[in-house]
Amino acid sequence: MPENKTPRSNNFDGWLDAYADRAHTLSVSEVRALFAVVSRPEVVSLAGGMPYVQALPKELLAQAYEGMMAKKGNLAIQYGGGQGDADLREQLRDIMAMEGIHASPDDVVVTTGSQHALDLVAGLFLDKGDVVLAEGPSYVGAIGIFRHYEAHIEHVYTDDNGISPEALQEAIDNMKAQGRRIKFLYLVPNFANPSGVTLAKDRRPKIIEICQREHILILEDNPYGLLYFDKPVPDALRSMDDNVIYLGSFSKILAPGFRVGYVLAPPALRDKIVLAQESALLCPSMFSQMMISEYLEVADWRKQVDTFRGVYRERKDAALSAVREYLPNVKTTTPDGGFYLWLTLPKGIDSKAMLPVAVKELVAYTPGTAFFGDGTGHDYLRVCYSFPTPENIKVGIKRLATVINHQTELLETFSK
Amino acid sequence: MISKGKAKNKLKIQILAGGISHERDISLKSGRRVADALLEVGAEVVIREPDDKLLSNIKKDKPDVIWPCLHGASGEDGALRDILSLTGVPFVGATASAARLAWDKSIAKIIVANNGIQTPASITLPKDTFRELDADGVLKAVTSVINFPLVVKPARSGSALGITVVNKADELSRAMIDAYVYCDVAIIEKFVKGTELAISVVDLGKGPLALPAVEIEPVSGRYGYQERYIAGETNYFVPARLTQAVANRAAEVAVNAHETLGLRHLSRIDVIVDSKGTVWFLEANVVPGLTETSLLPQAVLAEGSNLGEVYYSLAEAAYRQR
Numbered sequence: 001m002p003e004n005k006t007p008r009s010n011n012f013d014g015w016l017d018a019y020a021d022r023a024h025t026l027s028v029s030e031v032r033a034l035f036a037v038v039s040r041p042e043v044v045s046l047a048g049g050m051p052y053v054q055a056l057p058k059e060l061l062a063q064a065y066e067g068m069m070a071k072k073g074n075l076a077i078q079y080g081g082g083q084g085d086a087d088l089r090e091q092l093r094d095i096m097a098m099e100g101i102h103a104s105p106d107d108v109v110v111t112t113g114s115q116h117a118l119d120l121v122a123g124l125f126l127d128k129g130d131v132v133l134a135e136g137p138s139y140v141g142a143i144g145i146f147r148h149y150e151a152h153i154e155h156v157y158t159d160d161n162g163i164s165p166e167a168l169q170e171a172i173d174n175m176k177a178q179g180r181r182i183k184f185l186y187l188v189p190n191f192a193n194p195s196g197v198t199l200a201k202d203r204r205p206k207i208i209e210i211c212q213r214e215h216i217l218i219l220e221d222n223p224y225g226l227l228y229f230d231k232p233v234p235d236a237l238r239s240m241d242d243n244v245i246y247l248g249s250f251s252k253i254l255a256p257g258f259r260v261g262y263v264l265a266p267p268a269l270r271d272k273i274v275l276a277q278e279s280a281l282l283c284p285s286m287f288s289q290m291m292i293s294e295y296l297e298v299a300d301w302r303k304q305v306d307t308f309r310g311v312y313r314e315r316k317d318a319a320l321s322a323v324r325e326y327l328p329n330v331k332t333t334t335p336d337g338g339f340y341l342w343l344t345l346p347k348g349i350d351s352k353a354m355l356p357v358a359v360k361e362l363v364a365y366t367p368g369t370a371f372f373g374d375g376t377g378h379d380y381l382r383v384c385y386s387f388p389t390p391e392n393i394k395v396g397i398k399r400l401a402t403v404i405n406h407q408t409e410l411l412e413t414f415s416k
Numbered sequence: 417m418i419s420k421g422k423a424k425n426k427l428k429i430q431i432l433a434g435g436i437s438h439e440r441d442i443s444l445k446s447g448r449r450v451a452d453a454l455l456e457v458g459a460e461v462v463i464r465e466p467d468d469k470l471l472s473n474i475k476k477d478k479p480d481v482i483w484p485c486l487h488g489a490s491g492e493d494g495a496l497r498d499i500l501s502l503t504g505v506p507f508v509g510a511t512a513s514a515a516r517l518a519w520d521k522s523i524a525k526i527i528v529a530n531n532g533i534q535t536p537a538s539i540t541l542p543k544d545t546f547r548e549l550d551a552d553g554v555l556k557a558v559t560s561v562i563n564f565p566l567v568v569k570p571a572r573s574g575s576a577l578g579i580t581v582v583n584k585a586d587e588l589s590r591a592m593i594d595a596y597v598y599c600d601v602a603i604i605e606k607f608v609k610g611t612e613l614a615i616s617v618v619d620l621g622k623g624p625l626a627l628p629a630v631e632i633e634p635v636s637g638r639y640g641y642q643e644r645y646i647a648g649e650t651n652y653f654v655p656a657r658l659t660q661a662v663a664n665r666a667a668e669v670a671v672n673a674h675e676t677l678g679l680r681h682l683s684r685i686d687v688i689v690d691s692k693g694t695v696w697f698l699e700a701n702v703v704p705g706l707t708e709t710s711l712l713p714q715a716v717l718a719e720g721s722n723l724g725e726v727y728y729s730l731a732e733a734a735y736r737q738r
Contacts, residue, residue, distance in 0.1 A: 013648035
């Protein structure tokens with residue numbers, strides 16, 4: 001029998017009373033733990049937004065590496081400037097021009113993925129309680145950052161044509177009536193993550209007009225714009241207003257392992273972003289930047305993007321066809337590019353609660369709750385079709401249908 | 417992944433961790449922690465996934481002992497243990513048949529209750545019952561006998577997943593659905609307010625012994641998934657803030673439950689002590705968590721023992737039973 005010694009309290013974190021308030025905004029959930037299962041080959045993962053990097057010939061990268069080391073080897077392994085490599089910034093001008101943006105390389109800052117650009121901008125603007133307007137649903141990685149800066153995320157009604165201008169005005173009026181300070185509107189206008197929808201061409205000037213009138217900054221995040229299936233996306237919002245902050249990325253059109261993104265910002269803000277970046281990490285990886293610069297120089301990267309488009313188009317078709325076959329009563333968006341389908345589940349089904357069963361059935365997805373900062377989204381789930389083969393997508397959605405049908409049956413049982 | 421210790425004449429231990437369940441991440445952490453502790457005392461350790469190479473890896477590694485650190489059904493429902501028995505390699509923890517009984521909370525409750533251990537009043541209902549009968553009528557009948565507040569839980573699941581405390585009737589249907597997400601059988605149990613304790617039982621070859629009880633005081637008031645695995649979310653008191661008499665009773669209940677269920681080597685018995693000092697059995701865990709915030713390692717350390725030595729002794733106990 002153990003002798004009852006003096007009890008000692010332990011919470012495994014001796015610094016709990018010392019953390020900044022914002023540290024308490026970081027949390028994990030059982031959903032995150034479930035993603036550990038996704039690495040098992042038996043599981044068809046329709047969860048993480050991973051590009052199909054297998055479609056990128058590795059000899060193109062080998063060629064870029066050889067070229068980079070021959071020309072700039074010592075620079076590539078050295079510290080660099082906080083704004084990013086000048087040659088790469090010149091090349092970015094051409095990429096952005098494909099979406100109607102005419103920018104000076106001097107206004108571009110290269111970052112460690114566009115995720116870091118998002119964090120830098122959020123850090124410059126957000127005080128506790130400030131409002132960020134965002135699509136409903138919105139990108140989970142952005143929600144995490146806004147939460148971390150203790151902002152209030154106000155979702156704006158979004159339909160198959162993207163964010164609604166009328167709903168945006170209504171949300172602004174509502175926030176102003178509450179005396180709240182709106183800092184910016186965050187948008188993924190092309191093949192949005194998670195909804196897959198694209199902001200309609202005719203809505204773009206309306207959104208800009210509203211934000212100009214209300215003096216609200218627009219943060220345009222565009223990692224998927226070049227990955228259209230049939231026709232190019234409408235011109236970027238940034239092409240219509242030089243005050244829009246524009247985020248771009250190589251994660252989807254090349255490979256996320258390089259962790260290279262960029263931000264185009266008005267000069268005053270650009271300076272602050274550079275200072276913030278230097279303060280946080282001195283400079284983005286020169287090695288990654290120079291690899292990409294050389295790749296853009298020597299490889300037919302436009303053809304490679306076209307290859308990616310073909311891969312994702314085939315997978316989108318497989319996913320849509322499987323949803324129509326196995327889940328005829330489930331509403332889905334029909335993307336014209338990008339990685340995602342957004343499914344609306346039968347009323348009462350909780351996609352977060354259902355995930356463990358799905359994993360048991362060897363299929364994973366991302367619950368809708370991940371894409372809302374206000375605790376809603378249970379009725380939705382995101383299917384990412386970019387990584388599994390078309391055959392596996394079909395298998396995964398068939399398994400998903402089994403799980404949804406099981407849940408529907410449960411709900412019917414308890415609602416009789 | 418293979419890591420080798422240095423000491424000669426020490427056991428070679430194959431740790432199984434991972435698996436396909438919602439507790440995979442916890443299992444991987446538990447496995448890594450057990451491996452680290454065993455390496456500290458010089459054991460040779462191999463960590464393996466329980467995948468399609470399970471049997472060939474056992475043949476290749478030729479372990480003296482296998483330690484299944486698999487939480488959730490794959491590690492606790494007895495199936496894997498039956499397979500391990502076929503290999504002839506001794507393994508740490510309950511036999512397949514004992515694991516099966518303990519894994520199903522409804523069956524474990526019946527067995528311990530038959531041996532005089534108190535467990536909260538409950539009813540166990542398969543999902544099909546509700547499909548065949550009038551669901552609303554069944555729930556009303558249940559709540560006319562077992563009063564609110566209630567706890568609804570899957571009969572077979574871990575890490576508090578699918579568990580809901582229900583305070584009023586209109587919350588019950590949703591709680592049932594949430595429990596059936598994890599298992600086709602759910603338990604509706606009377607909620608007992610009191611001090612929540614986890615009592616680890618270890619048997620190093622001289623009979624089962626209760627380690628100091630760990631008292632659980634979640635900051636949020638509910639010991640859910642996050643509270644279990646995130647540092648800072650729960651305050652633990654070791655030993656529990658109990659009188660010696662109550663602590664002794666709780667330890668007796670734990671050892672009694674461990675023996676009644678036919679468990680071996682190690683287990684964790686979860687109980688609640690109410691305001692009158694009555695100890696209520698809730699469940700037995702045949703594969704207790706062994707992560708850095710888990711309850712069994714806390715109890716071992718509170719007793720003044722060395723984790724590596726205790727784990728190695730458990731492996732030796734399993735090896736002697738080959």
